[in-house]
Amino acid sequence: MKEKRKKEPALEITGLIDSPRWKHIRCCCSQDVRDVLHRYPIQNCINCKFTIAENSIPSKPFTVNGKLITKIKIVRGKKYEDIIGWEF
Numbered sequence: 001m002k003e004k005r006k007k008e009p010a011l012e013i014t015g016l017i018d019s020p021r022w023k024h025i026r027c028c029c030s031q032d033v034r035d036v037l038h039r040y041p042i043q044n045c046i047n048c049k050f051t052i053a054e055n056s057i058p059s060k061p062f063t064v065n066g067k068l069i070t071k072i073k074i075v076r077g078k079k080y081e082d083i084i085g086w087e088f
């Protein structure tokens with residue numbers, strides 16, 4: 001049986017690195033979920049902050065002003081090698 005499926009184009013991401021500096025900084029949040037005062041975002045936790053930034057990278061092509069974006073370039077901070085944003 002032949003399956004007809006529309007093939008979705010993949011998003012090409014440049015600037016991904018294996019082991020950015022910030023990943024070596026441990027999460028310093030309280031492990032008690034009720035301890036809100038000592039958890040991100042009240043607690044200034046670099047690991048949690050940059051994990052959220054990393055998870056915000058799109059994984060599929062997206063449209064901006066009617067134009068399909070299929071390639072992005074990650075923009076990183078110099079100090080922590082964290083994700084500041086992306087260019088397309």
Ligand SMILES: [Zn+2]
Nearest residue numbers: 027029045048
């Ligand atoms: Zn944390």
